Amino acid sequence: MSRLNETHDPALQSWVASANRAGQDFTIQNLPFGVFRRAGTNEAFRGGVAIGDEIVDLAALAATGVIASETEGEAAAALAACTGPTLNDFMALGQPAWSALRLALSRALRAGSPLADAMHACLVPQAAAEFAVPARIGDYTDFYTSIHHATNVGKLFRPDNPLLPNYKWVPIGYHGRASSIGVSGQAFHRPLGQTMPPGADKPNFGPSQRLDYELELGIFIGQGNQLGSRIALDDAESHVFGLCLLNDWSARDLQAWEYQPLGPFLAKNFATTISPWIVTLEALAPFRTEWTRPAEDPQPLPYLESATLRREGAFDIQIEAWLQTAQMREAGEAGSRLSHSSFRHSYWTVSQMVTHHTVNGCGLQPGDLLGSGTESGPTPEEAGSLLELTVGGKQSLTLPNGETRRFLEDGDAVILRGYCEQAGAARIGFGEAVGRVLPAQH
Amino acid sequence: MSRLNETHDPALQSWVASANRAGQDFTIQNLPFGVFRRAGTNEAFRGGVAIGDEIVDLAALAATGVIASETEGEAAAALAACTGPTLNDFMALGQPAWSALRLALSRALRAGSPLADAMHACLVPQAAAEFAVPARIGDYTDFYTSIHHATNVGKLFRPDNPLLPNYKWVPIGYHGRASSIGVSGQAFHRPLGQTMPPGADKPNFGPSQRLDYELELGIFIGQGNQLGSRIALDDAESHVFGLCLLNDWSARDLQAWEYQPLGPFLAKNFATTISPWIVTLEALAPFRTEWTRPAEDPQPLPYLESATLRREGAFDIQIEAWLQTAQMREAGEAGSRLSHSSFRHSYWTVSQMVTHHTVNGCGLQPGDLLGSGTESGPTPEEAGSLLELTVGGKQSLTLPNGETRRFLEDGDAVILRGYCEQAGAARIGFGEAVGRVLPAQH
Numbered sequence: 031m032s033r034l035n036e037t038h039d040p041a042l043q044s045w046v047a048s049a050n051r052a053g054q055d056f057t058i059q060n061l062p063f064g065v066f067r068r069a070g071t072n073e074a075f076r077g078g079v080a081i082g083d084e085i086v087d088l089a090a091l092a093a094t095g096v097i098a099s100e101t102e103g104e105a106a107a108a109l110a111a112c113t114g115p116t117l118n119d120f121m122a123l124g125q126p127a128w129s130a131l132r133l134a135l136s137r138a139l140r141a142g143s144p145l146a147d148a149m150h151a152c153l154v155p156q157a158a159a160e161f162a163v164p165a166r167i168g169d170y171t172d173f174y175t176s177i178h179h180a181t182n183v184g185k186l187f188r189p190d191n192p193l194l195p196n197y198k199w200v201p202i203g204y205h206g207r208a209s210s211i212g213v214s215g216q217a218f219h220r221p222l223g224q225t226m227p228p229g230a231d232k233p234n235f236g237p238s239q240r241l242d243y244e245l246e247l248g249i250f251i252g253q254g255n256q257l258g259s260r261i262a263l264d265d266a267e268s269h270v271f272g273l274c275l276l277n278d279w280s281a282r283d284l285q286a287w288e289y290q291p292l293g294p295f296l297a298k299n300f301a302t303t304i305s306p307w308i309v310t311l312e313a314l315a316p317f318r319t320e321w322t323r324p325a326e327d328p329q330p331l332p333y334l335e336s337a338t339l340r341r342e343g344a345f346d347i348q349i350e351a352w353l354q355t356a357q358m359r360e361a362g363e364a365g366s367r368l369s370h371s372s373f374r375h376s377y378w379t380v381s382q383m384v385t386h387h388t389v390n391g392c393g394l395q396p397g398d399l400l401g402s403g404t405e406s407g408p409t410p411e412e413a414g415s416l417l418e419l420t421v422g423g424k425q426s427l428t429l430p431n432g433e434t435r436r437f438l439e440d441g442d443a444v445i446l447r448g449y450c451e452q453a454g455a456a457r458i459g460f461g462e463a464v465g466r467v468l469p470a471q472h
Numbered sequence: 473m474s475r476l477n478e479t480h481d482p483a484l485q486s487w488v489a490s491a492n493r494a495g496q497d498f499t500i501q502n503l504p505f506g507v508f509r510r511a512g513t514n515e516a517f518r519g520g521v522a523i524g525d526e527i528v529d530l531a532a533l534a535a536t537g538v539i540a541s542e543t544e545g546e547a548a549a550a551l552a553a554c555t556g557p558t559l560n561d562f563m564a565l566g567q568p569a570w571s572a573l574r575l576a577l578s579r580a581l582r583a584g585s586p587l588a589d590a591m592h593a594c595l596v597p598q599a600a601a602e603f604a605v606p607a608r609i610g611d612y613t614d615f616y617t618s619i620h621h622a623t624n625v626g627k628l629f630r631p632d633n634p635l636l637p638n639y640k641w642v643p644i645g646y647h648g649r650a651s652s653i654g655v656s657g658q659a660f661h662r663p664l665g666q667t668m669p670p671g672a673d674k675p676n677f678g679p680s681q682r683l684d685y686e687l688e689l690g691i692f693i694g695q696g697n698q699l700g701s702r703i704a705l706d707d708a709e710s711h712v713f714g715l716c717l718l719n720d721w722s723a724r725d726l727q728a729w730e731y732q733p734l735g736p737f738l739a740k741n742f743a744t745t746i747s748p749w750i751v752t753l754e755a756l757a758p759f760r761t762e763w764t765r766p767a768e769d770p771q772p773l774p775y776l777e778s779a780t781l782r783r784e785g786a787f788d789i790q791i792e793a794w795l796q797t798a799q800m801r802e803a804g805e806a807g808s809r810l811s812h813s814s815f816r817h818s819y820w821t822v823s824q825m826v827t828h829h830t831v832n833g834c835g836l837q838p839g840d841l842l843g844s845g846t847e848s849g850p851t852p853e854e855a856g857s858l859l860e861l862t863v864g865g866k867q868s869l870t871l872p873n874g875e876t877r878r879f880l881e882d883g884d885a886v887i888l889r890g891y892c893e894q895a896g897a898a899r900i901g902f903g904e905a906v907g908r909v910l911p912a913q914h
Contacts, residue, residue, distance in 0.1 A: 169651050174734060194732050199675050200666055204734035205647035205741070209611050209835050210699055219700050221832035224642055224773065233641050235773050257652055257743075258661050258913070284832070290636050292616060292646035293735020296832040299647070301699075331666065331677050390663035390726070390738040391913075393651050471700070471833075 033315040033342075037061070037136040040456040044139045045146045046153070048082030055449060055459020056080035058139050059316075061132055062307035062460070063117060063272070069160040077112030077120065077164075080307055080461070081139055083156055089113040090152040096145050097134050105134035116166045117308075121252045121271045122396035128252070128271065129312055161213045161306035165250060165397030170211060170302070171387060172246075172278060172401035173203040177377040179406035182418040198328050201378040201386040206278075206401065207299035214463045218279070218301040220440060220470040225283040237470035238281035240423060240437045243444040245351045245414030247373055248276035248304050249380055249400040257393035263336045266381035267311055269394065273347070273380075275305040275446040275463035276401050282417055282437070303465035304399075305446070309458065311380075316455035318342040319374050333389055334382045343381055347373040347460075349405055349448045351414060355433055356441030365445055366429045369414060371407030440469045475757040475784075479503075479578040482898040486581045487588045488595070490524030497891060497901025498522040500581055503574055504749035504902070505559060505714070511602040519554030519562065519606075522749050522903070523581055525598055530554040532594040538587050539576050547576035558608045559750075563694045563713045564838035570694070570713065571754055603655045603748035607692060607839030612653060612744070613829060614688075614720060614843035615645040619819040621848035624860040640770050643820040643828040648720075648843065649741035656905045660721070660743035662882060662912040667725040679912035680723035682865060682879045685886040687793045687856030689815055690718035690746050691822055691842040699835035705778045708823035709753055711836065715789070715822075717747035717888040717905035718843050724859055724879070745907035746841075747888070751900065753822075758897035760784040761816050775831055776824045785823055789815040789902075791847055791890045793856060797875055798883030807887055808871045811856060813849030882911045 037059065043050050044058040056062065062080050067073040076089035091097065092109045099106040108131035111120040120127070138145040174180055177197065184192030196202065212218075220241055224233040252271035255261050261269055278298060285297030321343035323329055336343075349372065354365030378386075383400055404414040413419050416437055420427055423436040438444070448460035478484075479501065485492050486500040498504065504522050508529075509515040518531035533539065534551045550573035553562040562569070580587040616622055619639065626634030638644065654660075662683055666675040694713035697703050703711055720740060727739030763785035765771055778785075791814065796807030820828075825842055846856040855861050858879055862869055865878040880886070890902035 169649055171737075172734075196668070196675075196729055196732065199668075200730050202730070202734055202737075204737050205649055207611055207647055207834060208650075209837055209840075212699075219833055222702075223832050226638070226641075232770065233638075233773065235775060257654075260664075281832070287638055288642050288644065289733070289735075290638065291731070291735070292614075292644055293731075293733070295613075295644075295646050296828075296834065299834045300832045328674065331675065333677060386738075390665050390723070390742045391661055392649060392738065392741045395651055398651075 037132055038316055040454065043141045044081060045141045045143060046082040046084055046139060048084065051082070054082060054457065055461050056082055057456045057458055058136060059456035060309060060313050060458035061135055062309045062313065063164065064306040064308065065115060065117060065162045065164040066159040068154060068158055075115040075162045077117055079135055080156065084153040085156055085159055086135065086149065087152045087154050091149065094148050094152065096148045097138070102134050104130035115162065116397065117164050118166050118397040121165060121250065124253045125268050128310060132310065132312060163211055163213050163304065164306065164308055167208045167211055167397055167399045168395045170206040170208045170399045171203050172206045172403060173201060173378070173383050174403040175201060175376045175378040175383065176403055176406045178375065178408055179404040179414060179418065182406060182413060186422040199331065201382050203383065203387065204293045206302065210299050211302045211304060211399065213304060213306050216301060216303045217466040217468050219468045221281050221284065221296065221300040222470055223281065223284040223296050224287055226287045233287060238283055240282035241467060242280045242282050242416045242437055243351060244278035244280055244404040245349055245369065245446055246276040246278050246404055247347065247349070247402040248274040249383065249402065250274065250308050251394045251398040252396060254395040255388055255393055258391045260391065261385055261388045263334060263381055263385045264338050266384035269384055270311050270380055272308040272310040273314065274308050275448050275460050277303040277444060277446055277463050277465055278401055279303070279465065301465065303463050305461050305463040307461050309460055313458055314345055314450065317346045317450040317452065319344045319346045321379055334385060339379060339381060343379045344374045344376065346452070347448050347450055349373060349446070352445040352447065353429065353435070354443040354445060355429065357433060358431060359443065363431065368419060369412055371405055371412035371414065373402070373405055375407045376402060376405060438467050440467055442467050479574055480758055482896065485583045486523060487583050487585060488524040488526055488581060490526065493524070496524060496899065497903050498524055499898045499900055500578060501898035502751060502755050502900035503577055504751045504755065505606065506748040506750065507557060507559060507604045507606040508601040510596060510600055517557040517604045519559055521577055522598065526595040527598055527601055528577065528591065529594045529596050533591065536590050536594065538590045539580070544576050546572035557604065558839065559606050560608050560839040563607060563692065566695045567710050570752060574752065574754060605653055605655050605746065606748065606750055609650045609653055609839055609841045610837045612648040612650040612841045613645050614648045614845060615643060615820070615825050616845040617643060617818045617820040617825065618845055618848045620817065620850055621846040621856060621860065624848060624855060628864040641773065643824050645825070645829065646735045648744065652741055653744045653746060653841065655746060655748050658743060658745045659908040659910050661910045663723050663726065663738065663742040664912055665723065665726040665738050666729055668729045675729060680725055682724035683909060684722045684724055684858045684879055685793060686720035686722055686846040687791055687811065687888055688718040688720050688846055689789065689791070689844040690716040691825065691844065692716065692750050693836045693840040694838060696837040696840070697830055697835055700833045702833065703827055703830045705776060705823055705827045706780050708826035711826055712753050712822055714750040714752040715756065716750050717890050717902050719745040719886060719888055719905050719907055720843055721745070721907065743907065745905050747903050747905040749903045751902055755900055756787055756892065759788045759892040759894065761786045761788045763821055776827060781821060781823060785821045786816045786818065788894070789890055789892055791815060791888070794887040794889065795871065795877070796885040796887060797871065799875060800873060801885065805873065810861060811854055813847055813854035813856065815844070815847055817849045818844060818847060880909050882909055884909050
């Protein structure tokens, strides 16, 4: 409860009218951070905060001086760190700075704020903007925190023993590729590579035939830790700046052939798509929930356990994957929802991922990105990938327009969405992470 | 043969006398690049080139203007790119620029050069310098290119079937951690983590008991490729700036418990140590050798095959691992050589690693680092890790001073060395990559 403050008050309204619209992701209680410029220009990318259908241009806001260093020193310093082409400097400032700027923006954007006139000139319509990956991502780590996903995938390979013995003890993760992470709108060519057809005596080379998406959340690290130090579980969240949507595109046929013994490589590193907006952990405070572990399962080792974790270590974030085929796009159709689940089902939490990652002394840095792994829920309809929804490609999905899919086809766009809703709190949303498959280039 | 030019002439001597000493790594035919400053100062790190026992301070050299833009335009521009704290800008310039600066430095450092007087003031003794990781490493990938290592390790887990079916087709690689890469001299605390003792029903948490080194070469990418594009095999080496030594420290007990199904993670990402000097591919030209594949093995798929590869795609680089225990250090002993092999035994080449990495469209960037994987040779004595030399810790090694080792103990330093020697060519060397184990921090 003590995590809530005046910025979470569900009664708050903004003088940006679109922020008050029902179903709006970017309410005044949200205030997510991103990096943008006006589309089609050579303007410098700079920090922005989403409010309704608009963006507060943080470089323009800093230039106005209305958030003044005399009266709001910490917020003004934080704002100054948001004027460049990445948010790394802002992320490095830490929780008090993030919180000070959030409070200043919340007050400035409220209906009746005396700053409204001055701030009006700092608004850029989201529809007129283009976005960049909001941080220089030094290292990207992908976890595997949904036991439902791990079990679904394991069943395809080991029907009698789907879950490996380490799963319930170790928050499994591996390093991914930072350079191929792109922001929503990313389009990529179907990857080529080696695959080994069943029964063949030599591999094929050609375009992946089993291209898939993975519905994940991304976790941006704020303040890091020195190489050689560890982050204790109850300190872990103070190192987390916020969360975004993440699509870990996967070529299942490449993956099956290459992944032993060192893990996925070319099956994943051709593209990863994130949403432009990072929702801060502070904004997510009303949607915290208890974290439980089934009584029959092993309970975490002490370094991954705490009372705070049990009380409020999980986040109830609704997540959805939508498919818009080329045919749907041509017909003006928005797409078809493939699945809907919640991050609260995750077997391991944000704090457990951070603490486990550093328990050996590994150093995290501001702007590092963690993926949660595919967040499949407990029922088959809540699965976060086609591999699961089609049972390894054995069952075809029929879409509302009559098309069918086992895996992704050229022209398909996948749209991830996320939002939090509950009685007594204002809705907040993550917007979208959209990516599209282009034909292979030979 | 056409790869050789006047800079490779074995008759060249330098006015830096130590460069002409027998057994010298840093001859005038070598000219490796690194980043340094005077130890114990707050000077800015800047580029340097090793010559004998000295370093040519490239920022100081640029300031003298003796490599003049009027007469040596490309070399002067390349030199200007070496004055900052990383070599990324220089790496991005590409082969003609690297080559132009090498030629200018070779001429300026030759006995009798009229620039000797002016350059004398630009020399800093290596013994008075401290080094930095020479590039901002965006992404770090570790390969697994020694079939002898893969077989040795595989035998420990699967005696009847040591090599997985993909090994002879796929240059296996995986993503590693960039933020924990340190330069020679790195000391790190023994990592803590989860291990599952044989027969136990729950994991232990504590310091790794099976800490190991891995003798590898590192490959620095020069010019990158756009995301979505591929690098053809015969173009691959033009994207490679040069090679260094790399120690991929590994906690075998953490690795055994965590690595299924997504590969090594905390077992590796606590520390990786590289040598300060990057030896360019141009310097290595005299030590190219044919690349062969046993006739009974599958030959590479077409994208990994070429006549140039067959003719001169491998490099005969001698590599050694030495162990200096705390007791040896106190006794003033340099250490004991554990193994000696050559990179020419690698099952996959530098060019094959680069081409395979990008075949799916993955984008490489200037300063990215590839590890070769542990370069164990064909005989047991040529193994590049303690895991292999002690057969999984079952056979103790006795050191010359009577100490024994199965895995590394606190205080142990591991020293990697590399060099090229053959009749008709000047010796060139990689210097050392030294790292040291500190006790675990609880």
